[in-house]
Amino acid sequence: MIKTSYVSKTIAELKPSGIRRFFDLAANLEGVVSLGVGEPDFVTSWAVREAAINSLEEGYTSYTANAGLFELRSEISRYMEKQFHVSYRPDDQIIVTVGASQALDIALRTILNPGEEVIVVEPCFVAYAPLVTMAGGIPVTVQTSKEEDFKLTPQQLEAAITPKTKAVLICSPNNPTGTQLGQEELVMLADIVKKHDLLVISDEIYAELAYDEEFTSFAAVDDMLERTIVINGFSKGFAMTEWRLGFVCAPKEISEAMLKLHQYAMMCAPTVAQHAALEALKNGMQDVEEMRRSYRRRRNFIVKSFNDMGLDCHNPGGAFYAFPSIERTGMTSMEFAEKLLTEELVAVVPGDVFGESGEGHIRCSYASSMEQLQEALRRMERFMKNHCQ
């Protein structure tokens, strides 16, 4: 008889994502209008899909170089230079990964010694803290606030730093708040990062979806290229979530170390997806522009509608999430989301799954058709009337 668990203590102690539970609730109901989807509502453009079909027809069914097709890395290098004014050599500073998620994983595992701390800015993507833990590090969470539009302040950053701090993990534009950090804000944060000799892991997966201000990469801030690991990919801006294709750009020393991990753990990203991504970078920028415009309209629409119905909502500068406050209903975000789902069949994600400071908010993805958004908002307005006097 087996008495001990075969599961490692680290993994056994990990909490399952709060989103999962909510998915199970929503998936069992009929007629749900969902604002809970964290991915584009666009299907990948036909030109990109066609490139993938062609890749299969041509018989590209073998491995690529560990770091990815050189042609793709060269194209990524040009793209990073052109869009974000940061320069990375395709030879030894860019690795094509299986989604931005794998990029994050190898970045963290490459830099962390056991017990080293990573500052994780909440509310944030549900995987950040667990990924730090799984890499043997300790996530130190910093709670941003609605009053600061969910922006990390230099004071907060400084206060969270200890002798064990190795890196800051930051996502802008952010999931779930949509908050985008402007250049000046990045410069102020960078000063502290430099002062304490830290690294920044900058998750820029939503970089293409910035609506008001031009997006600034953390690596583009003065003297930050050498201490930033940029995570990016094709999922969000290019509407390619299914392809699981991301990339990571880093200084040579880190990049070469990450490549060791990548080659042992993953070998390489799928070839068909790499050919698709190549087409997306070469000819897909106009599609990206059109999608950005479309999200921007829906952002304007949903934020205005929330504020009109009494759900206080800051203006998210990017991504495709609105993060309104539900505090005036007196409910917790979990209560609100459950009631809204069962009474009105609208799925949103309770803010607390993204961290303590997400409590009192709900994440509403506006990556849905205008008809779906209108229907969801009608139902939510009725819900608010029934629950707030």
Place this chain on the structure above:
Amino acid sequence: MHLNEEELEVLRIIENNSRIDLKDLAKMTDQSDSDIEITLKKLEDMRVIVRYLTVINWAKVDEYHGVTAMIDVKVTPKRGVGFDDVAKRIYKFKEVESVYLMSGAYDLSVIVEGRSMNEVASFVSEKLSTLDSVISTTTHFIMKKYKHDGTIFDQTEEDKRIVVSP
């Protein structure tokens, strides 16, 4: 004429949905309701917005009996007025849906609608090809419309995403 970004944005939206509620249009473009009305009025007055139309898939309607033909027309341009004069003589016929001046092997592309192939054929032989400037015509009847004005007729868009994801 130059339009500002707000005006361009209004055009991009209503190009695909001219029935959109003006209040929604205002919210989407971050303008007030009255500003939107002023913008639309201005664009209509300038004839940038010419007409509000509906894309109808008539092939689905049993009661509809109609055919569409695309006719390549070669013409002799006239001194001083070029192709405009002959184009005008053609587009004034009510049977004619569209007239475009083309580059390439022929000069005018004329789209004609009629109730039957006979009706279109007699229009071409009696009205169009008898015009002085017309040298030749080649008529192509449309057999099936797959996509029209950016809309795929047979498409049933289904959201394949899972309901809640991180």
